Amino acid sequence: MERPCRGLSSLKAQPQTVQILTSNFKRELTLRFPFGILRPLLAADIHPGYVAGLNDPEVNRFLVNVRKVRQTATSVIEFVEQNLLAPDAILFGIWFQGDTLHCGTVRLHNLGLQKDRAQIGICVFDRRRWGKGMGTSALRTVSEWACGALGVSAIEAGVYAENMASQKIFVAAGYEWRKDVADTYELDGRPTTVRFYRFPGSGRPSSGVPPQSG
Numbered sequence: 001m002e003r004p005c006r007g008l009s010s011l012k013a014q015p016q017t018v019q020i021l022t023s024n025f026k027r028e029l030t031l032r033f034p035f036g037i038l039r040p041l042l043a044a045d046i047h048p049g050y051v052a053g054l055n056d057p058e059v060n061r062f063l064v065n066v067r068k069v070r071q072t073a074t075s076v077i078e079f080v081e082q083n084l085l086a087p088d089a090i091l092f093g094i095w096f097q098g099d100t101l102h103c104g105t106v107r108l109h110n111l112g113l114q115k116d117r118a119q120i121g122i123c124v125f126d127r128r129r130w131g132k133g134m135g136t137s138a139l140r141t142v143s144e145w146a147c148g149a150l151g152v153s154a155i156e157a158g159v160y161a162e163n164m165a166s167q168k169i170f171v172a173a174g175y176e177w178r179k180d181v182a183d184t185y186e187l188d189g190r191p192t193t194v195r196f197y198r199f200p201g202s203g204r205p206s207s208g209v210p211p212q213s214g
């Protein structure tokens with residue numbers, strides 16, 4: 001059973017959600033969090049480290065769509081511009097305090113397609129920033145903002161069972177483990193399990209912890 005978040009302005013129907021997520025709205029949006037800021041990416045933010053990070057095998061190991069093709073400045077600009085225009089997605093860049101270049105992204109997508117739900121993904125492409133708690137904090141900040149400001153009632157994410165760091169940050173950010181799906185997905189040509197998590201919104205402690213989650 002879904003429990004709605006306590007929102008500033010709950011958007012109950014898809015058309016309202018779609019209306020608010022204009023590129024002008026996104027251009028003016030900035031979220032502060034303990035490690036720096038998060039704001040929707042613009043084409044002008046793209047830098048060689050972003051493209052190189054997406055092509056780094058240690059970064060893209062679990063980002064199947066990213067590593068399908070070699071990323072270039074052109075493909076990354078196209079992705080950023082598509083997300084800026086999309087009425088159902090926001091691609092946040094993560095800026096570590098004091099840095100001029102962003103080091104990662106958090107993407108909300110499928111906003112409002114199914115009731116007032118959304119999906120989320122995260123990538124810290126600059127490995128120098130791993131292991132500092134930043135991924136957890138960025139995920140929590142965007143998730144709480146989506147529930148509060150957009151009135152999203154549940155945010156869902158799928159994580160490969162092999163991706164231990166990602167499983168840790170979803171649980172630490174307040175996500176609940178919902179289910180494991182085996183034999184539907186492949187990783188490196190072999191069947192694998194995908195673990196699904198859900199952010200239940202504010203006012204409710206996280207209780208779902210996956211079995212053997214490390």
Ligand SMILES: CC(C)(COP(=O)(O)OP(=O)(O)OC[C@H]1O[C@@H](n2cnc3c(N)ncnc32)[C@H](O)[C@@H]1OP(=O)(O)O)[C@@H](O)C(=O)NCCC(=O)NCCS
Binds near residue numbers: 135158
């Ligand atoms: C997943 C990711 C966003 C985490 O970002 P981060 O800023 O390093 O996250 P945090 O520092 O908040 O937390 C990482 C946690 O994972 C742990 N961790 C890292 N690598 C691990 C591993 N191989 N096995 C087990 N735990 C691991 C860290 O110790 C830390 O846990 P702790 O706080 O209990 O010590 C980052 O590793 C990343 O972008 N990876 C590549 C893209 C990706 O896989 N995205 C997720 C797709 S679902």
